[in-house]
Amino acid sequence: xxxxxxxxxxxLPIPEHGDANAAAAVQDLLGGRFGELSTLNNYxxxxxxxxxxxxxxxxxxxxxxxxxxxxxxVELVTTSINLLTTGSSxxxxxxxxxxxxxxxxxxxxxxxxxxxxxxxxxxxxxxxxGDYVFSSGNLVLDLLHNFFLEVGARTHKMRVYEMTDHxxxxxxxxxxxxxxxxxxxxxxxxxxIATGTDLTKMLPIPSLDxxxxxxxxxxEEKGLNNVLYTWSEGDYLGIKQIWKGTNPENGERLxxxxxxxEGAPIPNLDDLPEEFAxxxxxxxxxxxxxxxxRNL
Numbered sequence: 001x002x003x004x005x006x007x008x009x010x011x012l013p014i015p016e017h018g019d020a021n022a023a024a025a026v027q028d029l030l031g032g033r034f035g036e037l038s039t040l041n042n043y044x045x046x047x048x049x050x051x052x053x054x055x056x057x058x059x060x061x062x063x064x065x066x067x068x069x070x071x072x073x074v075e076l077v078t079t080s081i082n083l084l085t086t087g088s089s090x091x092x093x094x095x096x097x098x099x100x101x102x103x104x105x106x107x108x109x110x111x112x113x114x115x116x117x118x119x120x121x122x123x124x125x126x127x128x129x130g131d132y133v134f135s136s137g138n139l140v141l142d143l144l145h146n147f148f149l150e151v152g153a154r155t156h157k158m159r160v161y162e163m164t165d166h167x168x169x170x171x172x173x174x175x176x177x178x179x180x181x182x183x184x185x186x187x188x189x190x191x192x193i194a195t196g197t198d199l200t201k202m203l204p205i206p207s208l209d210x211x212x213x214x215x216x217x218x219x220e221e222k223g224l225n226n227v228l229y230t231w232s233e234g235d236y237l238g239i240k241q242i243w244k245g246t247n248p249e250n251g252e253r254l255x256x257x258x259x260x261x262e263g264a265p266i267p268n269l270d271d272l273p274e275e276f277a278x279x280x281x282x283x284x285x286x287x288x289x290x291x292x293x294r295n296l
Contacts, residue, residue, distance in 0.1 A: 007263030018086030022164035024106035028123035034152035040070035061238035068231035081118040098274035115277035147187040174215025181208035
């Protein structure tokens, strides 16, 4: 089971002006084949269906703990998409066409279907698909797939980073380049323990060098490229048998932290009357407040 906190992984810049086309590009990092919905659901189903959990506990603990982090990654990418649509419409009566800009934007569906928020879809509007999930039941095969999935996800993040200079998008991507890099290395180390194969000798992957990405620098300075979290108090400590030694990128010691990171406040999304969202008028809100207080 899972415990939820009303925080997100890092604080994101709240933009005065968004970029809805940047939001469309970032959608691929959410609902694309290598997006966060894919990493979450791949690891979640693998952890739920893991065979020999007790005998192979360090590997199970690794997949299970990374699953919990991926929930936070989905939330973070979703929030960045929501923020990137800021200022894409204006408040006015329907006959003044307050959503007129939407018809010329890359992802009109965000305005029609979700009131300018994220879709469970890629950058072309294709819905995320359940057949992106790979859970073979074979430990080494699943670990190898997860390594490939994380390397693919990293590649797509680097490309989307180069598509937009919007600080909200880049802050999110910079963080995920660092955290995704830890997952690449974690699966590489797990495969080495399981098979004796050193994937760090593969070229050109896994190159986890983030020196070219300014928005990743502060997260590496905090040591987030050397840390795995258990996302639990007392459970999944078996990852210490895999996540040990030093980081081949920087020579620094790898650490397991029991629990979760501190997190940051989740931005509040203002109402959009032109989208009829949330659809609660001042009078309606007052009626709701009275009902909530009734019989207390």
